[in-house]
Amino acid sequence: MARYGGIDLGGTKIQAVVVDEAHEVLGSSRLPTPTTGGPADVTLAMIESINVALEDAGVPRSELVAVGVGSPGVVDDAAGTVTSARNLPDWEGTYPLGEKLGAAFDAPIALSNDVNVATQAEFDLGAAKPFRSILGVFWGTGVGGGLILDGKLWEGRGGAGEIGHMVVKKGGAQCPCGRIGCMEAYAGRKAMETEARRRHDKGEKTVLFKLMKERGRDRLTAGIWDRALKHGDKLAQEIVDRAYGALGAGVASAVNLLDVEAVVIGGGVGIKLGETARDRLAEEMQPHLFNDDRPPAVLMAELGDLGGAIGAALLVARA
């Protein structure tokens, strides 16, 4: 029987799935992304992630016919390379990821952009199944966007979907990317943490950093933000509200330009905040929608955390 592997390569974790020909998940795994060692060590962890998922599925490695990978950075599938993968250790240059994984599994490897594969998975199997044209909004450390227009992934010249760097406030806050006024400067988890730290250092009260310490974390994870909101933490609520405002303006701008049928929200923060995130996004979009009598459907990503890995497996399982 033919089995397909999918790997979602993230800055903090590597997730893998093994699926069958019907795209059913047979097994999965989740490993921390190595923080040192460069691309070679990351590649070893990726190989391990598939092996653990095969074990979880009870599938022998001989049945694995191909592996798909969703990766950050500049992905060149034809060349089998990934260049300047953000948030990955020492991955500034170009690394022949396809060749290395292909040798390890003795199987063809397909590479694609992480956000695009997650969008494709929601389109094929998840929340966006009823639609032909969608915008995927992946709200995590940054804010990534994926576009499917009339049933086909839209990549432009290879760099489309940078929704996080749409300008929502000219002359506004500085984005982690260095530019000014990007949506991500308000809504990205990283930017939200910077803002929380700035206001905390100025003496404002918040449970955010206390929760971080208690959980032994070195950053404000989506779970910590969620917990702080449930505590009624005022500072956390204000920063999250600001994020919703920026997401609403930016996503509405994208809808005014493209008039897609549906918006699917996912990503680490989006999934953690769940239906509240979906409802608040729809609410904050509304005043900025030009065709406000027929807003797009706003939907929660259905495949959750595994969406990226499933989408990566689809890269090869569909072919």
Add this chain to the structure above:
Amino acid sequence: MARYGGIDLGGTKIQAVVVDEAHEVLGSSRLPTPTTGGPADVTLAMIESINVALEDAGVPRSELVAVGVGSPGVVDDAAGTVTSARNLPDWEGTYPLGEKLGAAFDAPIALSNDVNVATQAEFDLGAAKPFRSILGVFWGTGVGGGLILDGKLWEGRGGAGEIGHMVVKKGGAQCPCGRIGCMEAYAGRKAMETEARRRHDKGEKTVLFKLMKERGRDRLTAGIWDRALKHGDKLAQEIVDRAYGALGAGVASAVNLLDVEAVVIGGGVGIKLGETARDRLAEEMQPHLFNDDRPPAVLMAELGDLGGAIGAALLVARA
């Protein structure tokens, strides 16, 4: 011989062309849009515009095989109707424009959105000929956008291209559309005039309104803005600079989302300010482009004022 008519229906003027099978313009006309009388009187002026263009071309009406129309408002080609055409007199409801024109010319009529036909014309015959994916930016009373993706007009659910209502400054200026922070709130000719009047009424000096009076106009036309800039008028320059800033942020946002190959700038103000507009747009986009090492080509519309009418003729000449 088969000849095709094209009509660009605008808020201040109606332009028409007659083209041959090679899309060559044989004759043209330009009439003021009636300011009273409603859709019926506008339709009579549209019929007249084609008759004048036929005369200009020396083409007998018997050779006219079809007429295309680019119209503002909500255009339904299948139904042959135009609804809520902005800036046209008493055109709030739905008017059977296709049927009326069809009866007058005894020929098939095709209707489409004014901005889309102008974008298509630049793509087929104008500045964007070398490209497959473009964004047309029509800078006039408002700011309209047209998208061609992989060679095909992208209309979404029928309302795509509202680039003027992408948010560039959350919490910023009020747009003539009533919303807050739209690109058009800074860059539309109408909004620019409102801002000039506000500052003039507060006592700031400008030649804008003096030029308007001298020319016997009741609004600040693109020509008046151009003249004031050449006079070195400080207030005019500041308002135009603000418009370039908003256009740069908004168009860069669209490029970050879609990664098109080229941006074509046209429209009444864009064409009047010419190469300066093109260069300033490219300059103001640059700091907001995520893939800033390979910006899209930024080009001046080549078909000028007649682009809309030529595009409208293409609607039928291509079929």
